[in-house]
Amino acid sequence: MRYLVPIAIFGVLVAVLFIGLKLDPRYVPSPLINKPAPEFSLETLDDPAIIRTKADLLGRPVLVNIFASWCSACRVEHPLLMEIAQREQVEIIGIDYKDSRADGRALLQAHGNPYRDVLFDPAGKLGLDLGVYGVPETFVLDRRGVIRFKQVGPLTPEAWRNDVKPLLAKLVAEPAP
Amino acid sequence: MIRACLALCLWAVALAAPAADTPFEFAQPEQAARYQRLAEELRCLVCQNQSLADSHADLAQDLRNEVYRMITAGQSDREIIDFLVARYGEFVLYRPPVSPLTWLLWFGPALLLAIAGGVWWRIARRRPEVPPPDSGEDAAVAALTGKSPESP
Structure with missing residues (x-):
């Protein structure tokens, strides 16, 4: 009986530490979830004469994917983005983050372009406003332009299946404003 | 699983890429002191055990530039901290409210x-409690030694 209490405390400690092992210490909860996406005004990667603003993202749910040619983890998620672009209804908007125009274009030429539109953010201004801290990052915006989900690091098939796809289905079903 | 692991490793490498630091110049020494204090109180999101002042990560450099820009634009410490918290959460503060x-x-x-x-x-x-010494024992000791039990 007198050993029961220390063993119970030990058990609780083991359980807490075990849960701690499974948490990702790099994960930083974003304060932007359920907040409106920031305003921006950026050239497209293809054509510096074409300017895109937040208004271009409204009206339907979109995936916004921050990528760069220098980002090796982006190559890993790229095939998944290609597959989503081909098979699914959702539009993917790319943001070429802190990159050169030539490198960004070359990347899409070599590996394929899953994006409906690619915005060029060489100074990382929009990235800063979106609280980007680890490229690639993927945001889900609803039709009002409110950020509903954020994935830091490569979008994985599990995250797509379990989080993003069900959320998009829900957002499509939401009534138009 | 291996793919996911590889992706995570590559991502970690991308995060760790160092950047050249540019020293800032301030018009007033008071601004330089504020910059230094803010950079030490704000946490780098990439190297989470380092402050902005310590970190060589690319993002830390960007955030330092931003802090510098806001100080020289005459914004208060409060405004600068609110700006960063709105984007990165209270996580950026080493002293969370x-x-x-x-x-x-x-x-x-x-x-x-x-x-x-x-x-x-x-x-x-x-x-x-330690029991008080038995007085019977004291008497026996006194009888054997020939001394009164009162004397020490």
Whole structure:
């Protein structure tokens, strides 16, 4: 009986530490979830004469994917983005983050372009406003332009299946404003 | 699984890419002091055990540039901190504000100390007192040694 209490405390400690092992210490909860996406005004990667603003993202749910040619983890998620672009209804908007125009274009030429539109953010201004801290990052915006989900690091098939796809289905079903 | 692991590793490498630091110049020494204090109080999101002032990560450089820009634009410390918290959350603060979310963080150590004190007090109280020396024993000792039990 007198050993029961220390063993119970030990058990609780083991359980807490075990849960701690499974948490990702790099994960930083974003304060932007359920907040409106920031305003921006950026050239497209293809054509510096074409300017895109937040208004271009409204009206339907979109995936916004921050990528760069220098980002090796982006190559890993790229095939998944290609597959989503081909098979699914959702539009993917790319943001070429802190990159050169030539490198960004070359990347899409070599590996394929899953994006409906690619915005060029060489100074990382929009990235800063979106609280980007680890490229690639993927945001889900609803039709009002409110950020509903954020994935830091490569979008994985599990995250797509379990989080993003069900959320998009829900957002499509939401009534138009 | 291996792909996911590889992706994570590559991502970590991308995060760790170092950047050249540019020293800033301020018009007034007071601004330089504010910059230094803010950079030490704000946490780098990439190298989470480093402050913005310590970190060589690319993102830390960007955030330092931003802090510099806002100081030279005449914005207050409060405005700069609010700007960063709005984007990165209270995580960027090394001294997070006291809120229900951070109660455990702020008061947890005091709570643990109180629990430890309570346990110690209970154990100390339960332990029986040392019994007073038996007076019969004293008399026997006195009889054997020939000294009165009162004398030490």
